[in-house]
Amino acid sequence: MENPPVGKTLLGFLLFLVISLWRISLRLRVHGDENREPAIRAGRPILHLLWHQRLVLGILAYPFRGAVTMASRSKDGDIIAAFLKFWGFRVARGSSSRGGREALSEMIELVAGTASWCALTTDGPRGPARKSKPGFLTLARATNALMVPVGSSAVRGRFLNSWDRFFVPLPFSRCVLVHGPALAQNPGEPDEEFLNRVDAAIDAATAEADRLCGVTGAPRERAPRAGSASLEVRS
Numbered sequence: 001m002e003n004p005p006v007g008k009t010l011l012g013f014l015l016f017l018v019i020s021l022w023r024i025s026l027r028l029r030v031h032g033d034e035n036r037e038p039a040i041r042a043g044r045p046i047l048h049l050l051w052h053q054r055l056v057l058g059i060l061a062y063p064f065r066g067a068v069t070m071a072s073r074s075k076d077g078d079i080i081a082a083f084l085k086f087w088g089f090r091v092a093r094g095s096s097s098r099g100g101r102e103a104l105s106e107m108i109e110l111v112a113g114t115a116s117w118c119a120l121t122t123d124g125p126r127g128p129a130r131k132s133k134p135g136f137l138t139l140a141r142a143t144n145a146l147m148v149p150v151g152s153s154a155v156r157g158r159f160l161n162s163w164d165r166f167f168v169p170l171p172f173s174r175c176v177l178v179h180g181p182a183l184a185q186n187p188g189e190p191d192e193e194f195l196n197r198v199d200a201a202i203d204a205a206t207a208e209a210d211r212l213c214g215v216t217g218a219p220r221e222r223a224p225r226a227g228s229a230s231l232e233v234r235s
Contacts, residue, residue: 004078012082019083023060025171026154030061031212032179032205039146039182043115047145048179049136050152051202052124053164053220054209057152061177064088068110068118070095070103072125095125104138111143118145122198129164129221130203132195137185149180149198151205153213165219176212180205 004012039046050058065088071081072095081091090110094103111118118139122132140147153176154169169175180201185194210218 004082008075008078009082011079012084013086015079015083016086019060019087022171023063026060026169026173026175028057028061028175028177030177030179031208032181035179035181036146036148039148040115045111045114045116045118045143045145047136047140047143047147048117048119048150049122049132049147049183049198049202050119050150051130051164051206052121052127053129053167054150054152054206055121055124056168057154057175057177058119058150059084059087059089061152062117065117066090068092068107068116070100070107070120100135104135107139108142111139111145113143119150122202123164127163127221130199132198132202134191134195137191137194147183147198149183149201149205151178151180151202151207151209152176153206153209153215153218155213155215157215159219161222163222165222167218174213176209178205178209178212180208 003009036046048058067088068090069084070092071077071084073093077093077095081093084091092103092106092110094100107118110116120136120139122136123130139145153167154173155175156170156173158168158170159165160168183198183201210216
């Protein structure tokens with residue numbers, strides 16, 4: 001795991017302080033923990049699969065657990081990686097566009113033979129939104145990880161005008177994190193068919209989180225034409 005430059009590490013620490021205060025203000029409830037029990041009982045790793053749009057609460061829910069994830073090798077990724085390390089994550093550096101294979105190999109080394117938790121945004125970091133890339137299958141197969149789809153939402157939040165309409169819960173919001181039923185690829189099932197099932201499962205977990213928070217009409221991605229600057233949702 002490469003360390004970010006000193007300046008980016010300092011910015012990551014400042015981000016850690018701000019996000020710590022933000023996290024304290026949130027009322028976060030977790031649903032579906034029973035869907036991870038088979039892996040916990042068997043001492044297997046758990047691979048949490050979620051959309052890039054909803055990654056914030058997936059991070060905020062589990063500080064200081066030694067969970068394994070990936071951050072890009074961009075300049076912004078340096079700051080994010082530094083923050084994640086302060087937040088108690090173990091971070092492999094790479095993305096689908098740069099260093100992804102090396103980062104997956106590093107994640108496999110960290111996770112194989114352990115009961116670690118790990119997480120990947122299967123459509124990140126550049127999309128297309130809500131269309132899983134197959135890279136996580138390499139990690140799951142190499143580590144025998146239980147794959148669990150994850151969705152999250154908040155009663156009060158803001159959808160940014162990014163490629164996937166990135167969701168940010170507002171301070172003092174009531175939030176939920178939903179773990180859906182675990183997934184397994186059937187013998188002989190083509191990867192593309194399984195990826196479609198993964199997409200549907202993450203969508204279902206996300207929709208359930210929205211239902212619990214009273215969020216309706218949530219955008220799935222940025223429209224091809226110029227969209228509005230942001231959209232606030234309330235119960």
